[in-house]
Amino acid sequence: MPFIPHTEDDIRQMLAAIGASGIEDLFDEIPPELRAEAALENIPDGMSEMDIARLMTERAEQDGRPLCFAGAGAYDHHIPAAVWEIATRGEFYSSYTPYQAEASQGTLQLLYEYQTMMASLTGMDVSNASLYDGASALAEAVLMAVRANRKSQSKRVLLPSTVHPVYRKVVHAIVRTQNIELIELAYCAECGHTVPEALEKYSGQDIAALVIPQPNFFGVLEEVDALTDWAHRNGALAIGLVNPVSLALLAPPSTWGEKGADIVCGEGQPLGAPLSSGGPYFGFLCCKQEHVRQMPGRIVGRTVDLDGKPGFTLTLQAREQHIRRSKATSNICTNQGLVVTAATIHMSLLGPDGLERVAGACHANTLALIDKLTAIPGVTKLLDRPLFHEAVLQLPRPAGEVLRELAAQRVLGGYDLSEDYPELGHALLICATETRTVDDIEIYANHLRRILKP
Amino acid sequence: MPFIPHTEDDIRQMLAAIGASGIEDLFDEIPPELRAEAALENIPDGMSEMDIARLMTERAEQDGRPLCFAGAGAYDHHIPAAVWEIATRGEFYSSYTPYQAEASQGTLQLLYEYQTMMASLTGMDVSNASLYDGASALAEAVLMAVRANRKSQSKRVLLPSTVHPVYRKVVHAIVRTQNIELIELAYCAECGHTVPEALEKYSGQDIAALVIPQPNFFGVLEEVDALTDWAHRNGALAIGLVNPVSLALLAPPSTWGEKGADIVCGEGQPLGAPLSSGGPYFGFLCCKQEHVRQMPGRIVGRTVDLDGKPGFTLTLQAREQHIRRSKATSNICTNQGLVVTAATIHMSLLGPDGLERVAGACHANTLALIDKLTAIPGVTKLLDRPLFHEAVLQLPRPAGEVLRELAAQRVLGGYDLSEDYPELGHALLICATETRTVDDIEIYANHLRRILKP
Amino acid sequence: MLIFEHSHPGRRNPSQAPADKAAINDIPEKFRRKQRPLLPEVSELQAVRHYTRLSQKNFSIDTHFYPLGSCTMKYNPRACNRLAMLPGFLARHPHAPAELSQGFLACMYELQEMLKEVTGMKGVSLTPMAGAQGEFAGMAMIRAYHEARGDSRRTEILVPDAAHGTNPATAVMCGYTVREIPTDAQGDVDIEVLKNTVGPQTAGIMLTNPSTLGVFERRIVEIARIVHEAGGLLYYDGANLNAILGKVKPGDMGFDVIHMNLHKTFSTPHGGGGPGAGPVGVSERLLPFMPVPVVDRDGKTYRLLTEKDRPQTIGRLSAFMGNAGVLLRAYVYARLLGREGMHRVAEFATLNANYLMARLAQSGFDLAFPQRRATHEFIVTLKRQAKELNVSAMDVAKRLLDLGYHAPTTYFPLLVPECLLIEPSETEAKEELDRFIAAMRQILDEAQTAPQQLKAAPHTLPVRRLDDVKAARELDLTWKPAAVA
Amino acid sequence: MLIFEHSHPGRRNPSQAPADKAAINDIPEKFRRKQRPLLPEVSELQAVRHYTRLSQKNFSIDTHFYPLGSCTMKYNPRACNRLAMLPGFLARHPHAPAELSQGFLACMYELQEMLKEVTGMKGVSLTPMAGAQGEFAGMAMIRAYHEARGDSRRTEILVPDAAHGTNPATAVMCGYTVREIPTDAQGDVDIEVLKNTVGPQTAGIMLTNPSTLGVFERRIVEIARIVHEAGGLLYYDGANLNAILGKVKPGDMGFDVIHMNLHKTFSTPHGGGGPGAGPVGVSERLLPFMPVPVVDRDGKTYRLLTEKDRPQTIGRLSAFMGNAGVLLRAYVYARLLGREGMHRVAEFATLNANYLMARLAQSGFDLAFPQRRATHEFIVTLKRQAKELNVSAMDVAKRLLDLGYHAPTTYFPLLVPECLLIEPSETEAKEELDRFIAAMRQILDEAQTAPQQLKAAPHTLPVRRLDDVKAARELDLTWKPAAVA
């Protein structure tokens, strides 16, 4: 059988050592009435690696690799070849969470470097070693804020409707059982951002936290300074929800308003994770030093060994489930280590200059795409506000229909907003990262022009 | 610039240490009249990794991955995923020839294991650590035999015309300048093998060596026992030219005839090298112990260190160009180390049983292919002799034409023999390895039937 | 050396970024970053060399026997990685329409079906991104079930004291109160206590079977009856099915909901901490509540079911559909094994554990449950050695590192003093187990003859024993440049 | 432990071979193998673990600074590997027809053109599989040229005494007699001797420039004139163009034929010994003799030229077209660099070498040619230390390994006593060079204060210094099972 090294001889000797007459004996504590049923009739026969390779190759090719102009939470960036060649080295790939620090200095040092990079990107003091993804990271940030905000008695959290709609659903699914009240903040349908006036009715109320997306789901830039200051004025913590690539160009949350955001989270995918049908990605979470003990997830610290030599170890474990059990800051155990490994290598290869160029190129490409597409009769740009690398267009026909026709031409034309934001009409969210070329944009425009021809 | 880490500051400091005022100074020993011309006008601008990745992806896809029924020296075998994931680990990929043994025990031990495996597959006493490919290995084997055969004064070598035609060309190109006379042995056009009678006219003559391919270029099995014995009776060395996968099923050259072959060589590609347009593959070369000092190429030996601990090192270097210079056994220096690394892992993963199953499946698939194709009117099998995993068919129309029509259907239908063996008519050399399925064979047969429909 | 210590201002990798630096004119100054982040400025070679060398400082399955209990460190087939990383899979955007996703969805659907079969459950959702999230999904479904029935009194979740830490943490995260149930001397749940604890306030129980004590809960049918009769539901922490694949199905034991760690039983890599995948399986009555999306087949076409199709769903736990790439690896693994291979997993994981247990007992180690069979794992306790020789389980663990073995899990489960939880997994050869046994014997000898060897271990690793107390007291969580520090 | 020592009869990896064992009825018994070969019978995990661990015993560019002179151990970009291994390229059968090969052939054609440009030659053939085979191709073309002109007196090839061993070995393999030309005190070819040696028997000269002494042959134009006037041709051993890329072209120096090691200048990996690629470039008059196949472009279509198109070709040197996968890597590398990048390679390879040379001289090391510029490499001689302190170049080399550096090339070129040939390459950062310099200083100190540290080095590697004499005397080239041994 695959992956089992035992020879007949081994089995005989091992059973003898155990004092069992057959392998079946080893299962004799399972109630016999339960055993009978366990045949696996519906599991197919095993395949050879050659056969499954062929099947998987066919299936991977079947999905056609369309030209991608969709963002909406997952971005088609270039990833240096070195990133995954190193991340998938057996020593990273097949090691466990670094519980035995001395035998895991590779992973631990890398995580310490990762924490440093993320803290610096966001401008915060500290970072954890990852959460599952951006959406669940936001949920954890909300829970953390409620715990951390000692000034607030309430469990009320303001959540702008310019936050990714699925993120909002995930936050809801995760925090609802803890009696947290999520209050949606309306947005301005002309500009696409949360207007400070929308907050006014909550001024003076006991609010635990305000979520501030930057850029928001539409790619639009929020008035982060005003929002952050409002939060602090009202005793609420400010939770920044950011795209890490955008931070090469945009002000880090630590600088928002007068005191900066308190907690920052987001989706790490743009830092070296392939699109890969939505995962594995990773959620990042950073905060001010004062909140570190409320942070969920693993944290690595630098310390010294018996000889005073520097080394790395998991720390603040008293926050975690394996020590604190029902009093832990979160139930998270396994996180997204390998993707973080890739992200750390990715950021090292790009450096600050590289990341800035990538962000700049994405933005410029999206502007070029907007230009080309809005030159088509009937297509206009919505939301007249500064944006980053993502934008909303208005189509003359339902976006869903148009996307289907584009898909038939192997163009992934964007994300249909009509379901989540019916008030925007035939609205389409588009994105062109640095991987899109002038030709690609031309191809999209030509198809769209043809499709929309009256 | 890519891959150059120097900052402006570094450059300044380094020039100061050197005492030069600019980098250009460092080239001041080059005669100025030569310098002027060296602009590289025709070299395009550098590309980013993202851009070249896109270009290469397009080009790789452009070539269409046809369904492969061609062998003729390169075989489409399954390669376990682990093989190249490990072989391309930086420590193997980016290390040099293991001159500093203590810092290269990984590569050295692996090569020792490789030598053991190849020696055992061929049944010979020793193996070198690789030559370039099968064709050049045959040339080296011929040169080696001429050196090693102390009984023979002649430089005459018998080369059956059932040897791969390109191999014969390569041998010719490499040995001709050393006044070696290559004598082609005719084959039997009915059976496709070298009939012992063809040798008779050389009996009693001074012949340095006889090359014995098994299977031969047609896939046909030669009468290796008779040929080997003939060689030894006539004072010639017997050089076996074998497919290493076939050796899982076929008698190893050490057992041919009464004394066995003296030197064995061949193409290592079937042991874990992808088709990859013909390279890199590797040539292997094994021999009886008595000839080891005539062997070209690197050889690894096991020895001990200062503490008596076993270790590995390059040995018998006095045969090699870097020590012996003009008196070396060959000019070879760089060999095919990384492919040998892959092959060693490949053989370890397959084991004797796996290799036997692969060889068996290739053979069975080729028989099935023969059955299917010869069921098509006008298609017959030529050469009525036992074969291994490759066969010659006769088509009703020129094979070249048929192959072109098959290619348009993304079927690589085999190898056209008409140029090298016009006497065989519209002959096509076909092969179905273990990677071909019943469906693949059906697809081929259906296309061929349609193409040949009168 | 840290990557930052290789950094040099102005160093960059031009091939890794667009050659042109776009001028950004449309973003107002106030939104712009003023100071560059502290990312390393290193060459590609420096980064490659740094991380290659760092990697070599790890123990891993690919380099060492790693008998870490409860973690199932078995061989992670390279084919699973290679095939999940085929360019076509990597390039698929999560918003790609169903027409351009049939290849991927087919894999997901078939994985769902296979997981249904091995667990004996009626529905499976693949989305949870790790075991703990699977637990969350399960607890949330139990809650939704009671809520849907208008049964709002149920505020308690029962958890055996041996349970994995994620169990109580999850129950609390779902708004429940946790009641611990003790374990009896045989390692089974104390049924009497259980009987006295269940009641109308019981929402359910979270059980791991085989339990984290490395034994099979023999009275599981009775436990199920007791809890069900009290109106509670049964949650199965199926993090590790390695010892029961094809031997017994959680569904047949009476469980209502289960999560599985594909990064254990289905051998997707642990990656130094993740990612994992924690699909949930449910019985009939919890079907409506499963997290979305779920993959459905309609004739030959696959599509994702969403809130519209499943109005009672507990909702979404991830932005898309979980750790898709991990699921692909698990799918490949499942197909490689097939039916027969899955049976064998349980047989040989169990054989290896029982062999190791028997031999270690013969070698002088005390078992926590000497009268029981091992499942995929078992527990050795060093209580005696701690008292007599003053060496701890941690000392043994650290010394094992010196001898080339990753340590077993230490000090878990918490209720067994000075314990080592040992899980060899089915992919280790007998010779490797024998060498490990020899190492354990050597350590036992040393504990008597040279205890300092243990107490000061490890001696041969990149660092010696680390000061965890200092790490927690004098927090140093990010590197700061010398000037700033 | 050897892989064979992990082997166990009957162990196998079912996923790596067809499930069914074909019955072979049509192959007569006499052709069949009777005894299985001694291949390892190990599990997939055992093989993966064994070879992963073995790999860690290597020094490599990815893990260590590797200043091995004449070998150009510069960063091997991972992109080159990744892209050459795209499934489409790996799957292309060498006999695929031109219609199904345009993507691959386009890369090859463009590589040919780029190599023409950097060498200043008129034609390039990519087929030679390493430097030595490129040399062979070159020598064979020189021979074919003279033969084609009916000039059969030319039986000698001139080779400077500093030449790489492959040069004389190749000349002999091509049927020539080798005449060595000495080097003068400055490291240049001794022109007077050259003048006295050339004659009607001279087929040509093989020169490396920069020479293997790490200096540029300044009187190259004069040498070319002398040899050409005598009717000989000039062969350029362009194994390493790293110091002259874009600075000077061999074609402009008057060479008739050149080979290049793409595994040096074009940074394809050395792979622990290979594979390489040794394309040849030729001047006008040698065009007809180039080895086939050569890629040709016809409008937008590419095709391979064969013997039919090139009737005077020296023929074929490999079964197909050489090390195609290596050529793809070189192509990617060349495109990544582009024109500007190539210029920079030479500039920074030279800067690094000259910096290291200057600093080592300042640190007390003797240079072989102190009055010369370094090219991409330079030579330190330990003659003085050998005499005064009784430490050898080998001792220094072995001690460097302890300090985390691969040793420079030792005892080559043969004419410089106790030499270290040092080539840092352009991809190493100044800090790395500085650390290497510090290590070299430490060793020089130790040579005086603790010579045993050197003589017994290395101390920290998997093995200590190995007994080469025993290796050669008591040949142990293959493992034998205990029973047989």
Ligand SMILES: Cc1ncc(COP(=O)(O)O)c(C=O)c1O
């Ligand atoms: C028994 C048990 N339950 C739950 C978990 C939690 O799983 P995860 O780490 O994937 O969240 C684990 C794994 O550590 C476990 O062993």
Ligand SMILES: Cc1ncc(COP(=O)(O)O)c(C=O)c1O
């Ligand atoms: C100067 C010089 N010439 C020729 C060669 C031979 O090249 P290869 O090893 O590729 O055969 C080398 C490489 O070792 C070399 O350095």
